[in-house]
Amino acid sequence: MNFKRFGRPAVIAIAAGLALSSCAANEGDVATTGDEASASTLTGTLNGAGSSAMDAAQQAWIAAFQIANNGVTINYEPSGSGGGREAFIAGGTDFAGSDSYLGDDELAGTFASCAPDTKAVDLPVYISPIAVIFNVEGVDELNIDADTLAKIFSGAITSWDDAAIVALNPDATLPAATINAVHRSDDSGTTKNFSDYLGQTAPSVWTEEASDTFPFDGEGAKGTSGVVDAVTNGTNMIGYADASQAGDLSTAKLMVGTDFVAYTPEAAAEVVAGSPLVADRAADDLALDLNRKTTNPAEYPLVLVSYAIVCNEYADAAQGELVKAYVEFISSAEGQAVAAENAGVAPMTSELEANVAAVLATVK
Incomplete structure (x- = not known):
């Protein structure tokens, strides 16, 4: 640490x-x-x-x-x-x-x-890692990079067969269907961590400051369980949630450096271990400045503490x-x-x- x-x-x-x-x-x-x-x-x-x-x-x-x-x-x-x-x-x-x-x-x-x-x-x-959860007809595996993920959740990419998603998943059969992206409707630290990751790794797309409040329009659901339920019960869905509650939902691999990396608790812990404390805080405050920009495939940067x-x-x-x-x-x-x-x-x-x-x- x-x-x-x-x-x-x-x-x-x-x-x-x-x-x-x-x-x-x-x-x-x-x-x-x-x-x-x-x-x-x-x-x-x-x-x-x-x-x-x-x-x-x-x-x-x-x-x-x-x-x-x-x-x-x-x-x-x-x-x-x-x-x-x-x-x-x-x-x-x-x-x-x-x-x-x-x-x-x-x-x-x-x-x-x-x-x-x-x-x-x-x-x-x-x-814990934050999982990008999805439920898309005919798709069991999904690779995603930060720019594409940011465009999906900001509304710039709206169809599952968009060229950017196809390029990352050449072997997948992606439907010509509308993307239903679900975010937290309540003020959420998970949202703040998710938006912080996108803001740091896709700054030209995700220009909003990291915040507990989701900054774009779209489908909202209350609480982690609400997002998980919406993705589970919907069609052609994608969302983000604490990985411990992802259940049986499919989860995307994130591009880290030049590799696509699946979340694991160990990979999340590796990022935290290499992250410094936030500067200019009181000596007894242990807030962490998480290393979102890692290129080490042993680390999973979409993590929450x-x-x-x-x-x-x-x-x-x-x-x-x-x-x-x-x-x-x-x-x-x-x-x-x-x-x-x-x-x-x-x-x-x-x-x-x-x-x-x-x-x-x-x-x-």
Whole structure:
């Protein structure tokens, strides 16, 4: 993991002493299972909301955490990344799950659940490729490059037998049928990651700024499940969704360098491992500047990183301790294994786990 950022010695310094502190954290209440669950002294209710892409992982994490800590109840509403951040900022939840990190305008404001004069931080806890899903009559495999993908979703290419698609798929029988491209209708971090990828790799076509809001007309569907359902049940469809929820749908290969690359959790993790932190953020904020322009075929650049957005100091210290314990679990090796088994996502590297644990050690 490349964590180079000017002015970031604080994170490195904290992480340097992590060998003991992270082990101690993992040996506490959160790690208990089975008969040891009754030994947990944690009690209370946590409310979170946000990313629908990470909902499967959240439900698995919640189940495991509540078994180990049977005095704790956790609720998570997959309302979309934008909705999750809004709810957290307003004090309606204790944490947010978001496929995009807090914007400068959001950080400039106040956070109702946080102690006065303190802010929230972005902690990466979930890595997954975004799959380009499709359901096209007579087509089982699809190669696509960034320019063509951008033209499809911006409305510049409207037919499946367009010359640009045919050139990339000379062996496919592409129908002379209208392309039905489905995007997220709600504010979505998946959309922001998708548009960020297109903006960086097809800038002459996709001229809009990366945003949670899809910038063009077309068919919209709410949530990851809504996009998946629309593509599954429609005709000659294409969409984008967290790969862990693509199900049995066909998925396109993206051109990376000169190769067409299928998504894998491992290829998504490789991109994240080579990506630096976003410049000019607070020392305890771990927002990542993802390397979308890679030409390495071992990397899949259409990837999302979901963040747990938490206060660095909570107005209610008891809630802060609960949030801290839960996020320590989901970002630990044990929690990442739970997500990998139940949602098929890529576990974080040990270095990224260590950096998240270093920040959590300062949360109160």
